[in-house]
Amino acid sequence: MPEEMVGYIVGQVETGEFVFVTDTETYPLRYEYLVVRDVKEKINGEEEWIDVLAQVTRISNRSDILSDALSFDEVETIISKYSGTTKVFGKAKVLGYLNDRDEVMMPRSAAIPSQKVYTASSERLSRFFTKNRGNGINVGGLITREDVTVQLDPNGFRKHVAIIAQTGAGKSYLVGLILENLLPLGATVVVLDPNSDYVMMKNHREGGSSAIRDNVTIYRPPGIKGRRYSDEDIGGAENYTVEFNKLSENEIFEVAGINEDWVHLRGIISDALKLLEGTYGPKQLLDRLNWMAINEETKQRQDYAGRAANYIRRLLGYEIWGSANIPLDELIQPKNMSIIDLAGLQRNVTQYIVQKTLADVWNLAVTGQLPYPVFLILEEAHNFAPADQRGFSTGIIERIAAEGRKFGIFLMVITQRPGKINSNVLSQCNSQIIMRLTNPEDMKATRNSSEGLSEDLFNDLPGLNKGEAVIVGDLTKIPTMIKVSGRTTGEGGSDIDLDAALNRALEDYNRGKRMKPEEAKDKEYETEW
Ligand SMILES: Nc1ncnc2c1ncn2[C@@H]1O[C@H](COP(=O)(O)OP(=O)(O)OP(=O)(O)O)[C@@H](O)[C@H]1O
Ligand SMILES: [Mg+2]
Structure with a gap:
């Protein structure tokens, strides 16, 4: 898009922001990008002319004749005889200018009232916002100017x-x-x-x-x-499992949810593990603890072994053990x-x-x-x-x-x-x-x-x-x-179409085909995390 003139800089101009006057036809929208061409700047003692990019932060309309001191009747009388123009003002914050290495710098000089303000072209914006052009990662466009593609610099990661x-x-x-x-x-x-x-x-x-x-x-x-997508849906998957007998003691405690403070339970499991040989799984550890719950010398140790067994028993239900x-x-x-x-x-x-x-x-x-x-x-x-x-x-x-x-x-x-x-x-x-x-x-x-x-x-x-x-x-x-914008790969977690899902539920209900409770239970896992 070509750069169109939308107003003149007026009033007091700062290095970081300025006000411009525009009109009700051509005014730029809030967040629009503007450029002020040929602002005088001193760079290393030399006078240079730079193009300053800015973004509209405010647009306001004002009439001095129709001031807010007037009553309703006074306003009606005035507008029946007079058709004054509305003054449109915009405020913009300066984003910077590009130096000869294409880096963004903040100007140290201000523009002059009377300088023209233009909307910035897409080409200018894309040079301004994209680092490492050519190798960049496309992620979409500028929020107010979607035609300006924005790329992320891979070095930013x-x-x-x-x-x-x-x-x-x-x-x-x-x-x-x-x-x-x-x-x-x-x-x-x-x-x-x-x-x-x-x-x-x-x-x-x-x-x-x-x-x-x-x-x-x-x-x-x-x-x-109860997976949302089968292996077939996702184009195939590799299995992974966890080798129980490669877990350290601490890892077993963590996985079984045995708190750091429960030293006796940790102690008895540690003793049980010492007695296990070869390849073992949670079942062998449980058997050993159950045995200890009967055969340990003291009543107290039997009690610890019994309680520890309750925690290890849960691990048997986890579908994750293997090699x-x-x-x-x-x-x-x-x-x-x-x-x-x-x-x-x-x-x-x-x-x-x-x-x-x-x-x-x-x-x-x-x-x-x-x-x-x-x-x-x-x-x-x-x-x-x-x-x-x-x-x-x-x-x-x-x-x-x-x-x-x-x-x-x-x-x-x-x-x-x-x-x-x-x-x-x-x-x-x-x-x-x-x-x-x-x-x-x-x-x-x-x-x-x-x-x-x-x-x-x-x-x-x-x-x-x-x-x-x-x-x-x-x-x-x-x-x-x-x-x-611009994603081409499938999404796993995209929002479900709740309307369609409820319709399906209702149809199943009407047909008397409600989900059996045990099937419903498996589905719960999906939302646990
Ligand atoms: N830029 C986008 N264009 C089109 N659709 C989008 C865009 N971003 C997200 N969506 C859609 O919005 C929904 C929610 O997006 P997403 O799952 O990425 O959100 P999320 O922030 O990861 O949420 P959660 O925190 O719940 O994981 C999805 O259905 C996704 O397809
Ligand atoms: Mg998400």
Whole structure:
């Protein structure tokens, strides 16, 4: 779009903002991008002429004749005899100018009243907002100018990225879009996916295979019932299970939910484990504890063994034990995305798998065995590194957040509860993508963790619509508001069509085909996390 003149600068002009007069026909909308050409600036002592980009923050209409001191009758009398023009004023904040290296600089001089104000062309805007053009990751367009594509600089992921927004704002859609563009650049990606949000990425959203299908592997524990998508739906999956007899004592305590303070229960399990040989599973440990509950020397030890057995018995019901570990050397291949589907697993098991996967990658990194950078995608991060308690996986997440980038591990932390996530983890994310957010506690936490989030942008967060985002940090040259679009891969967690689902429920009910209770129970697992 060509640059059209929309007004003249008037009044007092500052380096950071100015007022312009326009009219009721041509005025630009709020948030529109403007340019003031040929503003005089001194650069290294030399006089130069720069084009300054600005954004409309306010548009107002005023009449001096029809002042607010007039009564209703006076106004009626005046407008019956006189047709004055309305004055239209706009206010704009200066975003900066591009220097000869295409970097955004803030001017140190102000424009002169009488200078013309134009709407900025798409070409100018795309140069202004996109860093690393050519290699960038397309994520959509500018919020008010969707024709201007915005690309993220892949180098921006060096700083760990937090993706923050309330539920349903479009985080997972955006992350999927980023990943489908990051992967072809050669990236190694590991997605820890508690809600099966990424399992459809081998499929094109309009049917058939996606372009990245051959570079995606989905790992799933077999035997989880009531899944939203079958292995067939997702284009095939690899099994993974956990080898019980490779778990350390501490890991067994964690998975079984045996609190650190319960030293006697921990002690008796530890004794039972010492007596087990060869390959054993939770069944063998349970048998041993049951035996101890009868044969231990003291009544008290029998009692501890009996109570410990109750915890271990629960593990038998978990559909996760076996010897198909996720192959670590596959995970770290270049141009390779591994999606670990955690849906349907019990909370403690999920925590364990997250902890183990992160710890495995970390151990490779610190021993110099990580040949390529690895991007770790942590959905529902507030559950794995909560603010108010130390979860099993908190330690390793904090560690990677603090030191991972030195070793080529880059985190993408996704959360709908920034107020509930460990603040060390959040503040280590120097790039943020923030979408609609209205909860005051979450807004405050986001504000505290994000240096680049200005007052204006912060105030805009509750007004964002689904799919709109503010990008702050190293991913773009300056904070940028975008409308996310262009995803081609399928989504796992997209909103269900509730209307259609209720219709189906009603039809089944009318036919007397209500779901049997035991089938309904399996479905519950899906929403547990
Ligand atoms: N940019 C977009 N364009 C079109 N549809 C979108 C966009 N972003 C999100 N959606 C749709 O909105 C719904 C919610 O998006 P998404 O699942 O990404 O939200 P979320 O922030 O991850 O929510 P939750 O916190 O519950 O996981 C989905 O059905 C998705 O298809
Ligand atoms: Mg999501």
